[in-house]
Amino acid sequence: MQFSTLASSSSGNSTLVSRGDDHILIDAGISCRRIMAALAALHADPAGIAGVLITHEHDDHISGLATLCKKTGVPVYASPGAAEGIRARFPDTDISIRVISPETPFAVGPFTVRAFRTSHDAKESVGYRLTADGRSMALATDLGFVSEEVLQALTGVHAVILEANHDPDMLKYGPYPSSLKRRIASDRGHLSNRICGRLAAMLYESGTRFFVLAHLSQENNTPDLAREAVEAGLKDAGAVLGQNAFVYVAPSGHLGEMVVV
16 A cells, blocks of 8 residues: 645645555645646556545535546545535536435445544544555544544554644744634644644554654645654654654645555
8 A cells, every 4th residue: 555645725625545556635725737647647547546535525525626637537435514514616517426424434446444533623524544454544634622422433544644743832923813713722723833743642652663754734844843843742652753653744835655555
């Protein structure tokens, strides 16, 4: 199994997960043209996409979905709330939505997929854990706090994409209005670097070895701050960086590192 972020920021999010010639997209928050260009750069045939998993209905996660579905006919998997949001956003597009439940694992191509609930100001946001051939990866972004459900879903994965959205001091003293700052820092907002670092340490202790930091704020964070916070948490947990723990920062507007699990 291998995966790469195609884009990761408040401007757009999409991730490709592959097993050989079989692929899954998680979110389609960039244009279809950009998705196709990224797939070409990764030598991934769009015909091999077995499905698109949607975390939630915010525009930075679904903006390219309608055009992608028109071009490929790929099925979309979403929670009931996210499905409702997708239909409202694209009322004139025939999108094949398969409504999923966090209680029930499901198959997409060669992958076994499990959704888990996340706390965000969306209709019914989720993260995903994917397994194939005994290897696993998960994505958990756009969550205001780490619930017990999230922790249980992530425990033991080989690789994880985690939100490291903001540095608390940059957010506090930054240019955003107070209402937006409160929203980001709330339990239905986004994870800070510090919380991401603590979560990474717990996951390392459960066996996770590859960490991709995603959805960084361009106004309230920097790649160096995010990496430093998470690497500090991993070191406190006994990790030896570059030997038994590997940290990557997903770039905001282009392809991220290809991680092989």
